[in-house]
Amino acid sequence: MSQLKKGAFLSYITIILTNGIGLLLTPYMIRQLGDSEYGLYTLIGSLIGYISVLDLGLSNTIVRFVAKYRAQNDRQSEENFLATTMLIYAAISAAIVVSGLVLYFNLESVFKNLTPEEMGKAKVMFAILIFNLAITLPGGAFTAISSAYEKFVFPRALNIVKYVVRSLMVVALLYLGGDSVSIVMLDTVMNLTVIGLSGYYIFRNLKVRFKLHRFESPLVKEIFSYSIWIFIFAMVGQFQWRGGQIILGFIGISTTLIGVYGVGIMLGTYYGAFSTAISGVFLPRATKMTVLEASSEELTTMMIRIGRFSLITLLMILGGFLLYGRQFVLLWVGQTYILAWPIALIIMFSYTLPLVQSFANSMLEARKKFSFKALTYISLIVIGTVVGALFVRDFGLLGLCIGSTGGWILSQVIMNFYYHRVMQLDILRFFKELQHRLLPTFVVILALGYAIDFIPGHNWMNLIVKMIIFVGIYLAMMYKFGMNADELRVVKDSIPSFLRKK
Incomplete structure (x- = not known):
């Protein structure tokens, strides 16, 4: 099995574990911390998210440039590039500390409605997380280097271990009386450990070298001309998913409602993680295809193939959550958090x-054509979030969510025209082949799934039975009617030989 397939497989294992553990851990954390402190924990996490984008897109830049140098077999340029990025990271860490200090001494003016006890905890968590970021952002370069080398197994396996250990320790900490501050301290220790092991791997196993052969101002300019748009797009992501929580905190909405909104956002982003397990391993491949000047037809074909596999996964999650998500949220975190279900659904639909x-x-990253997407997204999503903020008073949390996702949907429409006209991708062919057989089959599955929902009962066993039946029907129907010959071959090849029919 290739590193690409192993990497995608381990990504799915990671996502299933982290999302599954997250779903189990969230109600426990809410119960142990209380609604108010859990909301405070998500609020500070949202604020830190904005500072984390001071990475300036360097992780993606490392993947792109190192993959390019490897395709060109230019070892010296790779070493010089990596050394240069470490100097940039040193400056970034200094900027994080400075910006963190400024915000630390002004938290009272940002969140005026926190109680003195909440503000005290907020400041401690914020200080720890600033230190965490100053160390872990440069450490993220090690994972990026592994991806550029198309070595996905070790970093993903390490993440699996990290999440399992971290989850067990969070349970132990809360059981022994720990609070949100102790969780933040635990995360810092875990991140430092992972950075150390990742560094050991790339230096010992991949024989990577950081050596400044010469300081080249043009190289720094080239790095930033590429990474600045990745940075702006990262700002979009932070503003889109965390901006709502910051707005709610700023206008004085209770920390409990901030927690409700945070749970909805969390469920929506879990949905996206299943798709990025596949797509996340393809930036090095996209870069190589660009360097080797692959045709538009070849690129469109690759996009269709990845898109269909992603859609098969996404429709199962979306359909199940649409049909049974309300019951799940009620059983999972209770009536207080029921608005998390429609918030998550809105995000899932707009995310697809x-x-x-x-x-x-x-492809945009590989061809250094990311600026248009970054500017389009940040313009429309900022406008959408502002509109959502205006809707909060009259329509509550749903108004905020609809506003922000509305701007996002409009930006996606514009980007498809860009893909077709500028990137020369055959978007009409993409949509035609993307939905072929999948959407009609999905409509039938939804109808069957709706009938399943009439099984009497409202407890966990009832929900589990419904979900098992739904997943069984979904997989059987997609295998029989939805998948094409290429997808069926991939599925059959992934089955261990001893399980295949002779």
Whole structure:
């Protein structure tokens, strides 16, 4: 099995574990911390998210440039590039500390409605997380280097271990009386450990060298001309998913409602993670295809293939959550958090198209044409979030969510015209082949799934039975009627030989 297939497989294992553990851990954390402190924990995490984008897109830049140098067999340029990025990271860490100090001494003016006890905890968590970021952002370069080398197994296996250990320790900490501050301290220790092991791997196993043969101002300019647009797009992501929580905190909405909104956002982003497990391993491949000047037809074919596999996964999750998500949220975290279900659904619907087109995003990065997407997204999503903020008073949390996702949907429409006209991707062919057999089959599955929902009962066993039946019907129907010959071959090849029919 290739590193690409192993990497995608381990990504799915990671996502299933982290999302599954997250779903189990969230109600426990809410119960142990209380609604108010859990909301405070998500609020500070949202604020830190904005500072984390001071990475300036360097992780993606490392993947792109190192993959290019490897395709050109230019070892010296690779070493010089990596040394240069470490100097840039040193400056970034200093900027994080400075910006963190400024915000630390002004938290009271940002969140005026926190109680003195909440503000005290907020400041401690914020200080720890600033230190965490100053160390872990440069450490992220090690994972990026592994991806550029198309060595996906070790970093993903390490992440699996990290999440399992971290989850067990969070349970132990809360059981022994720990609070949100102790969780933040634990995360810092875990991140430092992972950075150390990742560094050991790339230096010992991949024989990577950081050597400044010469300081080249043009190289720094080239790095930033590429990474600045990745940075702006990262700002879009932070503003889109965390901006709502910051707005709610700023206008004085209770920390409990901030927690409800945070749970909805969390469920929506879990949905996207299943698709990025596939797409996340394809940036090096997209870069190589660009260097080797692959045709538009070849690129469109690759985009369709990745998009269909992503859509098959996404439709199962979307359909199940649409049919049984309300019952799940009620059982999972209770009536207080019921608005998390429609918030998550809105995000899932609006998330689907960009997720199935994620290879086009990789192509934009590989061709250094990311500026248009970054500017389009940040303009329309900022406008949408502002509109959502105006809707909060009259329509509550749903108004905020609808406003922000509305701007996002409009930006996706514009990007498809860009993919077709500028990137020369055959978007009409993409949509035609993307939905072929999948959407009609999905409509039938939804109808069957709706009938399943009439099984009497409202407890966990009832929900589990419904979900098992739904997943069984979904997999059987997609295998029989939805998948094409290429997808069926991939599925059959992934089955261990001893399980295949002779």
